[in-house]
Amino acid sequence: MSSEGRRWFHRSCPICEAACGLRVHADLANRKVLRIEGDPEDPRSAGFLCSKSQAMKGVYEDSDRIKQPLRRTANGWKEIGWEEAIDFAADGLLRLQEEHGTDTIGVYIGNPTGFDVGAMLYNRLLVGSLRSTRLFSGATMDHFPKLVVSRALYGKSSILPIPDIDRTDYFLCLGGNPIVSQGSLMSAPDVKSRMRAIQERGGKVVVVDPRRTETARVSDEHLFIRPGSDASFLFAMVNVFFAEGLVDPGRLGAVVDGIDEIRSLASAFTPEAVAASTGIDAGVTRRIAREFAAAERACCYGRIGTCTVEFGTLASWLVDVVDILTGNYDEPGGMMFPRPATGQAEAGREAEPFIVGRWRSVVRDHPEVDGQLPCSVMAEEMDAAGEKRLRGFVTVAGNPVLSTPNGARLDRAMAGLDFMVAIDIYLNETTRHADIILPTIVQLEHENFDFLTSTTAVRNFVRWSPRVFEPAPDGKEHWEVMLELAARLSGTSAEAFEERAFLEKVRHTLGRSGLSGENVEFDAVLAKLGDEPGPMRVVDLMLRAGPFGDGFADAADGLSLDKLRAVSHAIDLGPLEPRLLEIMRAPGGRIPLAHPHITADVPRLRARLDRPPDEDSLLLVGRRQARNMNSWLHNVEILARGKPRCTLMVSGKDAQRLGLVDGAQARVRSRVGEVVAEVEVSDDMMPGVVSLPHGFGHTAADTRLTTAAKRQPGVNANVLTDEVPLDAPSGTSVANGIPVEVCAA
Secondary structure (H helix, E strand, O other): OOOOOEEEEEEEOOOOOOOOEEEEEEEOOOOEEEEEEEOOOOOOOOOOOOHHHHHHHHHHHOOOOOOOOEEEEOOEEEEOOHHHHHHHHHHHHHHHHHHHOHHHEEEEEOHHHHHOHHHHHHHHHHHHHHOOOOEEEHHHHOOHHHHHHHHHHHOOOOOOOEEOOOOOOEEEEEOOOHHHHOOOOOEOOOHHHHHHHHHHOOOEEEEEOOEOOHHHHOOOEEEOOOOOOHHHHHHHHHHHHHHOOOOOOHHHHHOEEOHHHHHHHHOOOOHHHHHHHHOOOHHHHHHHHHHHHHOOOEEEEEOHHHHOOOOHHHHHHHHHHHHHHOOOEOOOOOEEOOOOOOOOOOOOOOOOOOOOOOOEOOOOOOEOEOOEOOHHHHHHHHHOOHHHOOOEEEEEOOOHHHHOOOHHHHHHHHHOOOEEEEEOOOOOOOHHHOOEEEOOOOHHHOOEEOOOHHHOEOEEEEOEEOOOOOOOOOOOOHHHHHHHHHHHHHOOOHHHHHHHHHHHHHHHHOOOOOOOOOOOOHHHHHHHHOOOOOHHHHHHHHHHHOOOEOOOOOOOOOEOHHHHHOOOOOEEEEEOOOOHHHHOOOHHHOEEOOOHHHHOOHHHHHHHOOOOOOOOOEEEEOOOOOOOOOOOOOOOHHHHOOOOOOEEEEOHHHHHHHOOOOOOEEEEEOOOOEEEEEEEEOOOEOOOEEEOOOOOOOOOOOOOOHHHHHHOOOOOHHHOOOOOOEEOOOOEEOOOOEEEEEEEO
């Protein structure tokens, strides 16, 4: 450190899955961030960074950020101490459960928790202490179909295939915009350079999307596709594979069941039969199928646009089917499976058969799927379930009023709750309904570990990030808030609750065959790990007992937390390697490729082919933006600058037909609501499709989002999202392909 108290820190960016390596220059004496830049020595990102990297500084410095617990009173919000706040929160929840049962409380876990290792490891303690079956998360507005497919086919929802983009020859991307997202379920810093590398080595990039996205603009070929028809397009590719003898699953063929059934299911989906539905010429579909099958190494990759549609599970499943049938699964250059150093993706016991509906929602009787209920039922479970209604609610780092369907109804329903607790750093459109807001310290004030992103990385790695600034004496991390609330709900102390949970984790982690902790004594491990509570003790346990660990032998070459803390950058652990057969948990060690929970939805898709789309109809889709991350970053001054970004993109053809003018206002109406948004005429849009980004709508008077309200208020796109249509097998909300009417305002 210099005499002025200035110092450089090396951290990962905690905003998206890319987890790029950053250099943070800080003035410790004055608690100021002087500069954030890309780390040229980081083995993953090599100096690359995007605009979202500045969010750490912006959030840390945001004067609107809540730093002390806030309690709602008759005279407005009042700051209170932590002991009083935790007691108040726990007492309110317990009182409701004593009077109306445990399921009278619901909980919603937001996406930001995925980038905080403490929140990731401790949220299960909070959820478990509530003892409610009414669990919701951003997953059912996002990637849940992919989790359902993995649970059905491989026995575990976290066994997720990742594109080996650095070794592929043919990258087929559906419903994703990785140049902007930096790779959802594909942690890949600087995707643009990786795509160019595919082209430079003679490969091809094809993007299938109803918008000519930033990714599509640098691809070799872009195909417009009608929203929601991805499953039909993929089925047509499968049809061509069978019709032309292109099916060759390679070594996985010995463990895959159901190929003949898939042949039968695909027979109706010829390229000609689906052309009207998809908007893609039959000849083009055949050519893409042939090119994909002929490529030496190919990836079929589908993301949010393929998940958040009416047939999201079928589309997500067919992405896997396309890769498996052509021998591009669990092979270099195809779809592969990372190996996190913390060992959460290792071999384990065989899974129980996949069963849904262990409990059900009250109003629509929707079944639980893999432990969760759909976000789409939250509002009705609050306002229409009678005596069984949700009377209490807990939100953790989420803003579902802006990010889940029919946000206007959810807004009204939350206002009618008896008691609500929010763990959050902002008074936003959702947390304004809370009785108590419990704020956490932010990333620059605590150390972190890339826990989630190591499970989606295109190359294995491990990284720890240091704290930059000491938090305020009473500042609490996510895990501490969750732990203290969970302990109160369970009638014990935080210390006792944490220690019991830690000892259970040690017992679960040790003794796993083939890993570093297989033959280590329990007491010896406890001595090595010490007694400092918190997630880093758990991380150290998982690292040392994991596939690259030192086995708790300090002099050994393997990993430990101390060794990570001694280096400034990520540690590269090598390329992805074939490992599906050793880690999958499916019963009998076989892949039920035609799993009945998934294929039961095929007749519904088949029937859709008989209803050709109305050429004059309009479908609404969302879009990613480089300076946004859902609703998280709109209050960050440096990212909110510039012209309004919440615009309704409309093709020139549709604008002319509807009398819309660039820069003017348009009224957009769906079955459940309407908004007025600024028009942006763009030939990047497929005719018949309009686009409005979600996460905006910062117009409520009783929030504290000064920058967002002033610079990027926008409109809430989820006022238009209908909560009734769902992807049947997963319960995922249909957020893309929404029928709308548009006219000049």
